[in-house]
Amino acid sequence: PSEKDSTGKTLYNYQGSWYYPNTIQSILNFQKYFEARDTDIILASFPKSGTTWLKALAFAVVHRNKYAANLVSHPLLSDNPHNLVRFLEADLYVNNQRPDLKELSSPRLFATHMPFQTLHESLRDSPCKVVYVCRDIKDALVSRWHFIRKLVKKEYLYSNYPVEEMVEKFIKGAYSFGPFQDQVLSYLKESLVNSNPLLFMRYEEMIEKPEAQVMRLADFLGCSFTEEEKKSGTVENILELCSLSNLSNLEVNKTGTSTCGIAHHAFFRKGGVGDWKNHLTDDMAIKLDEMVEKKLQASGLKFQ
Ligand code: A3P
Numbered sequence: 001p002s003e004k005d006s007t008g009k010t011l012y013n014y015q016g017s018w019y020y021p022n023t024i025q026s027i028l029n030f031q032k033y034f035e036a037r038d039t040d041i042i043l044a045s046f047p048k049s050g051t052t053w054l055k056a057l058a059f060a061v062v063h064r065n066k067y068a069a070n071l072v073s074h075p076l077l078s079d080n081p082h083n084l085v086r087f088l089e090a091d092l093y094v095n096n097q098r099p100d101l102k103e104l105s106s107p108r109l110f111a112t113h114m115p116f117q118t119l120h121e122s123l124r125d126s127p128c129k130v131v132y133v134c135r136d137i138k139d140a141l142v143s144r145w146h147f148i149r150k151l152v153k154k155e156y157l158y159s160n161y162p163v164e165e166m167v168e169k170f171i172k173g174a175y176s177f178g179p180f181q182d183q184v185l186s187y188l189k190e191s192l193v194n195s196n197p198l199l200f201m202r203y204e205e206m207i208e209k210p211e212a213q214v215m216r217l218a219d220f221l222g223c224s225f226t227e228e229e230k231k232s233g234t235v236e237n238i239l240e241l242c243s244l245s246n247l248s249n250l251e252v253n254k255t256g257t258s259t260c261g262i263a264h265h266a267f268f269r270k271g272g273v274g275d276w277k278n279h280l281t282d283d284m285a286i287k288l289d290e291m292v293e294k295k296l297q298a299s300g301l302k303f304q
Pocket residue numbers: 045046047048049050051052053056139142143144146242243244245247267268269270271272275
């Protein structure tokens with residue numbers, strides 16, 4: 001099946017999600033050539049749900065012993081999280097590339113916006129870890145709306161795109177990496193089945209209780225913070241390093257472009273919870289919430 005987006009470009013359905021043809025090509029490439037390592041960590045998300053933050057946090061947590069002694073030279077201060085943890089389908093496997101990932105030291109960190117079923121097929125029974133971050137659909141939608149209006153990838157630039165149209169797309173389900181609720185459910189189901197160890201995180205909880213959530217992340221990744229680290233402020237230092245204000249004010253993030261072809265600054269805006277209230281009507285909000293709730297009802301997940 002195929003659908004047109006608002007600019008007339010065609011989207012196709014592959015394994016239950018909608019993509020532009022070049023993304024499907026990258027996914028096929030990834031599915032054919034990716035060889036998972038048992039120590040791999042895959043950070044998964046629906047676009048605009050806190051991917052950049054999760055990439056920064058996971059990188060900082062996993063590599064904290066390497067850089068703890070000299071925070072000034074931390075890679076997160078001189079490079080963007082998207083270059084440190086690269087997307088499988090939107091970066092490494094684009095344009096028919098077959099990246100040589102064997103040289104990367106373990107644990108390798110990768111990221112994806114694919115739903116679990118599409119990712120899983122390529123893990124080939126490796127017990128590697130998956131972390132999924134989920135955000136309220138309304139905030140993810142509004143964030144995406146802002147993002148595509150300033151996106152530097154010209155072919156996807158929609159300068160005067162009405163938010164109403166994006167809401168319609170979300171309700172219909174046929175948009176890049178959509179439908180949101182199907183993706184969330186794919187990871188939620190997996191967190192109950194656990195054919196791969198999977199940590200399900202919520203952006204809202206990370207905003208509300210960042211210390212607890214970053215400790216949860218470290219526990220899951222097998223590198224829990226020691227009592228000594230907790231006392232000496234390591235958790236707080238990582239949170240500060242990865243904060244929206246710190247990252248967005250770095251020179252590299254004001255000027256650079258990521259290996260996935262997007263200007264670094266486009267990944268940082270306001271952050272936080274509830275900006276949708278400034279852009280969506282109550283009626284739109286109810287429709288979106290009901291649609292997600294209906295899909296997730298059976299699984300027990302509820303948005304606050
Ligand atoms: P807003 O557009 O609501 O501000 P993604 O990283 O998945 O592309 O999501 C981008 C969203 O996460 C944007 O939301 C962005 O501002 C927010 N974000 C980026 N870095 C962040 C950080 N370090 N902490 C919290 N939120 C962050």
